[in-house]
Amino acid sequence: MNAYTLLPFIVLIAAMFLMTRSAKKKQQQAANMRNEMQPGSGVRTIGGMYATVKEVNEDTVLLDAGPGVDLLFAKNAIGAVLTDEEYNRIVHGIEHDLKSDAGLVPDDASSLTESDESDGSAAATADDKIDLGKKDSAEHGADAIQAAEDKAAAAEAKAEDESKKTDGDSDAK
Structure with a gap:
């Protein structure tokens, strides 16, 4: 027989040997882990x-x-x-x-707004109200009611004007 015809069989047997060897090694490690x-x-x-x-x-x-x-x-x-x-x-x-706790972002933003001053001014500013540009309902309640009444009156007037308008076809019928 020629050496070239035996080469694939030799390679196949070597690969099977290496695969079974690594599988046995993994099984042995698992058995040692379970015994410990x-x-x-x-x-x-x-x-x-x-x-x-x-x-x-x-x-x-x-x-x-x-x-x-x-x-x-x-x-x-x-x-x-x-x-x-x-x-x-x-x-x-x-x-x-x-070590990983140093780079974490806090759950709230209190640590980001606090100053290093120990006089308590940071605590006092935290209790102050922040104006976000919204109108307070208690202060401007009358203005809101007046605006709603004006819109309702304008809508009624528009509805009356439309009802007074007649279509030319409606008279002919």
Whole structure:
């Protein structure tokens, strides 16, 4: 046989060897991760549920999914064992990275308008009313009522003028 005819078979066997080797390595890492689980650690199941390990047995794991909710899973159903920071970030929304808090925008704008003065003038200005160009209804209520009455009178006058106008065709009928 020629070497060129054996080359595709050799390449195919080498590729299969490399693929099975990497798959075995991943399976070994997953088995080690599942064996290192301890009560109190956060986990994610292969179904996507987050819970806390309550008890670890030979082939099963008892998970605490919430107050009064204990679930029994097979060890193979555990997809990942999470670090405490990652579990708290995902489940509780708690961030532990204090460096990232410096660049966050506050929920309200109070910190953006406060001055560094400690005499309290910033607090006094916060209580003052801000004129946004709107008329206060208590002060200008009479003006608004008068304008509404004028519009109503103009509409009535227009309606009367239209009713007085006659169409030439209406007389002929």
